[in-house]
Amino acid sequence: MNKEKFIVSNVTMQYVFVPMLFPSQNEWLRMAGSTYAPNKRGQRGSDAQSLKNSMENKIQLYLRLAKLQPMEAAYFFFTFYELNRKRNKDNIQALALKFFFDALQKQKIFANDGWKEIVGWDVHFEVTTGETGMGVRMYDPFRMPNVIKLQTRLMTTKKLDQYKYFME
Numbered sequence: 001m002n003k004e005k006f007i008v009s010n011v012t013m014q015y016v017f018v019p020m021l022f023p024s025q026n027e028w029l030r031m032a033g034s035t036y037a038p039n040k041r042g043q044r045g046s047d048a049q050s051l052k053n054s055m056e057n058k059i060q061l062y063l064r065l066a067k068l069q070p071m072e073a074a075y076f077f078f079t080f081y082e083l084n085r086k087r088n089k090d091n092i093q094a095l096a097l098k099f100f101f102d103a104l105q106k107q108k109i110f111a112n113d114g115w116k117e118i119v120g121w122d123v124h125f126e127v128t129t130g131e132t133g134m135g136v137r138m139y140d141p142f143r144m145p146n147v148i149k150l151q152t153r154l155m156t157t158k159k160l161d162q163y164k165y166f167m168e
Contacts, residue, residue: 012143016066018059018100019133022080023051024091052099059103068109074138076121081128081135093123096134 028051080092101113110117119141 012140014066014068014071014138015136016062016068016138017133017135018062019131020055020058021132022055022092022096022099022134024087025094026091028052028095055095055099056103056106059100060107063103063107063109068107068138070109071117071138071140072111073117073119073141074110075119075141077137077139078121078123079135080123080125081130081132082125083129083132084127089123089125092125097121097123100134100136 078093078097080089080096082092101110101118104110105113
């Protein structure tokens with residue numbers, strides 16, 4: 001397969017910082033109004049959709065400010081900056097990634113947010129005394145530095161034993 005047809009730009013890596021505290025999945029589910037947790041007005045669903053639209057609009061603003069170029073595919077490295085360790089990591093990343101990928105698509109940085117475009121991702125968390133938010137590095141999977149390519153192969157291959165000597 002010809003790799004050149006997948007390269008949309010000469011960009012190897014793009015970066016955006018989204019300075020906001022993302023809601024946890026538990027907070028969003030309460031807003032969504034499951035049978036166990038209706039919102040404060042006793043309604044189900046409207047607040048959750050409103051929150052999703054609001055978050056995606058804010059993310060799109062930061063995507064425009066970062067002047068990201070369209071890409072056909074990418075491998076993502078997310079770093080979440082939290083003020084403390086009170087919130088569960090899985091609850092933070094669940095919605096943040098969903099809203100981020102949807103915003104990328106709406107901003108036309110990616111044609112879709114499926115398996116072809118989203119090659120994979122790595123997530124890290126740091127406690128900060130500064131600004132909360134999410135830093136995102138997006139690498140073109142065909143132009144990634146070799147160390148990152150190896151890390152990606154380690155995480156995505158089913159034959160981990162062939163890379164065993166890197167993991168010792």
